[in-house]
Amino acid sequence: MKLFYPALISISVIAASPVANASSDMSGMPMPQGGKESAATHKGQGAVEAVDSVAGKLKLNHGPINSLKWPAMTMEFPVKDKKILKGVKPGMRVEFELAPDKDKNYAVIRIKPVQ
Numbered sequence: 001m002k003l004f005y006p007a008l009i010s011i012s013v014i015a016a017s018p019v020a021n022a023s024s025d026m027s028g029m030p031m032p033q034g035g036k037e038s039a040a041t042h043k044g045q046g047a048v049e050a051v052d053s054v055a056g057k058l059k060l061n062h063g064p065i066n067s068l069k070w071p072a073m074t075m076e077f078p079v080k081d082k083k084i085l086k087g088v089k090p091g092m093r094v095e096f097e098l099a100p101d102k103d104k105n106y107a108v109i110r111i112k113p114v115q
């Protein structure tokens with residue numbers, strides 16, 4: 001009869017531990033932080049070097065983007081919606097806004113000419 005008790009105890013420990021793990025995992029989930037990060041956009045200024053309205057790409061010679069700690073450089077960006085490229089031409093000075101996708105690749109979500 002004495003052997004019966006340890007068996008009962010170990011069964012209850014096993015049964016209780018997944019519940020404890022599940023609740024601590026939930027409280028540790030970085031949901032609010034992750035949401036904030038994916039919603040963050042970054043503004044920059046630069047000059048348009050090339051526009052590919054078919055592929056939905058834009059080559060920009062942009063100034064430093066402090067919120068991303070990016071130095072000035074020339075680089076190609078995808079655009080979230082090809083429609084925003086309407087009227088955008090090489091040589092134009094623009095203000096633009098970037099948003100990351102889930103893999104942290106930045107796409108242009110807004111662009112407008114500046115004087």
Ligand SMILES: [Cu+2]
Pocket residue numbers: 062070071072073074075
């Ligand atoms: Cu860049």
